[in-house]
Amino acid sequence: MTPYRPFSADHRSIGINYLLLALCAVTIGTLLSLFMRIHIIAPFLRLPFFGVVPPEGYLALVTMHGTLMVFFVLTSAPVNGFASLVLPSQIGARSMALPRLNAVSFWLTTLSLAVLLAAFFVPGGAPISGWTNYPPLSGIAAAGPGQATGMDLWLISIGIFCIASVLHAVCLLTTIWTRRCAGMFWARLPLTVWSWLTTAVLMFFAFSVLLAAVVLLLSDRHFGTGFFIPKGEVINGMMYDRLHPHADGSPMLWLHLFWFFGHPEVYIAILPAMGLATSLLANFLRRPPVSYRFMVATTLAIGAFGLMVWGHHMFVSGMNPYAGTVFGLMTMAIAVPSSGKALGWFAMLFQGRETRIRPLPSPMLFILGFLSFFVSGGLTGPILAQPVLDAYLHNTYFVVGHFHLIMAMAGVFALFAAVYYWFPLMTGRLMNDRLGKWHFWLSLLGAYGTFFPMYDAGLAGLPRHYAQLTGSTSTVASMLRLQTGITHSALLLASAQLLFLVNLFWSARRGAIAPENPWQATTLEWTASDLKECQVSHSPYEYRFDGNALSPVMQCSFQQKQE
């Protein structure tokens, strides 16, 4: 194992860099979410760092929480981080095809995070328009506090992030295309690699479009163009056009560009988790997937459909109702490969019910947690894909519950699984299993307690982004008790993560030394030999009976001869 050299172009070190960056982002993002949760139920409580949070302060927390989590955690960690860490060795390559590009991409991401966090410290504070930043709210500095310098910083930060992500996608695609070792045919790629391949294609298109959108919005704000801001704007009682003459534009353009990025982004966050789930299930059940081709096909189908369903975020946005029908049907169609994935995992569980290793180690527990969230978050997807139902549920807590279960919790549980699983590749040590199990069960309880009741709040009609549960209407005020319960669960969920941090730092120094292939896996990242002469001769996930136990058949035949 190469030593960790943070400033080198070594792919493992860059992977660890990305993961440490994501760890910073997730820590800040979680703290922000706790401040939000506390503010909702106790608006006048004095919070550390913020004091008494004003309504715009709450919205700034929302915006920054969403941005940190979506970009710097759910994109940075599963794709950029873990792909840098293990993808080259999984395909038998010694390095990325473009190692310097990989390093550039990481340092740009770091810069992007720094620029984003700087938004907290400028006059007016962080932007308040949510991570989707719909104009004209995001296009006009006078539209609210934080919409001046804070908004500019947000746009610049995301612009840099887009460049970094496109570069990273190029790096991944080139590596997978050109650096597979001898015998690593497409049909022998581990399913994680198929996921990263699909993800990289999505990243390439999605982030390119977002970059364009961000540049256009910056241009509207500073160069008097009129892409997103219509004529006749009256902000704070003032004619905007009088001071800022501009051409006639439409916010709908931003919505289309943003969601053309925004929806694939969901799959960018979750596709690597799906590949990981299949791999880890195969590993811990000692069984290959029932059908490798089926798993690859569903991954590709989800990726392809994922690019064509962005309009389901816009059913009530002012989009043509006929377009609503098309996007509704396309979205329903994506439920088919997604359900296929889930069925594939359940088939594996059923097939491997006798061969599975026991007791289940913590990475496997987290994958089962991922499956549980994937189902409980995913099954509300078909509901939201029906425009007539979305006309009631859109932008309520129902949606918040949906995407936090399917994207945030499923995604993060897969990330935890990946950390527990690949920790030996980063440190040469194993993480503590007992702490890992406590971490799993407490997190599972906290996550369900936090996000499942949100479905209920959404059915009751509570819109999201409300800083306070007050006002003249009964709908909002009646939610206080439910929201109090949610906040308590969120505190439990966040506290459980302390166990993870303790485990992480303790195990990195004192954990048990890991054997060469601690999980009895079959994929190439677990071969310590020099992969230069690697000759792949087996599909991933093969196990053979050896006496009365199942032993892994390493993909690489070179390794076999050594045994």
Next chain:
Amino acid sequence: MPVLGAFIIKTIWWMPPDGSLHGPAADGLLWFNLVVLGLLLLLAQALLIFVFLRRTHPNNLSERGPKGSKGLFSSTHAKKLLWRYELLPLIALTLLYTGLAIAAQRLWAANRFQGASPQALQVEVTGVQFQWYFRYPGPDAVFGSTRAELVNAPAGNPLGLDPADARGQDDIVSSVLVLPAGREVDLGIRSLDVIHGFFVPGMRVKQNAVPGMEMHIHFTPTIPGDYPILCSQICGSGHARMQTHLRVVPEAEYKTWLSQHGRKRAAE
């Protein structure tokens, strides 16, 4: 978990009562979705728990191993597994999703594909940070023109009504929406500044108000009562307090309300 369940049921459960003509069909569909998908959810979670709890004798593996292994890697067995556990259930789910999609799209088409009938009551809804305004055309049934440069809320002209336009003289501007029960209403929804979301949970109606565009939605309120109107699209620091009321009243009461407001405006 039971404590949590009881807590949820006690605090609030299910949607606010529906007061619109199109609502019951959509609610029925939502119920059906929640029940069917909820059962699937329970089934899946039960399977996960079953896998987790199931204990087999450690000897099983060695006894049945060779036989099992032969079966496992043979292609016919794999094909059987593929059909039984993946393809057949997937076909069943696809049929379910198709059914749901068709049912939902029929309702969507009924609600949205066609405009309101020409007899529908016309009301204009305008969102501004952080207030809703409702404009009725008055006795002449025509809205007066508005101009952005005339907008002046402190001077009593929040929508920028043009005083030179005779058609606007009888327009009525209100901060609550009052509608007669049993009559179709055609709402023209617009915004002066940023995107707002016009959301009436009790009417099962939601439509964004987008500056530069006028969106039309139509529905028929049926049951008199007071219904909250909320903003469902983040619109700035006052987003949460952008709430008002829809009052659905009997036709006679609506006429009275309208004439009172008309007089008030004439007196000005």
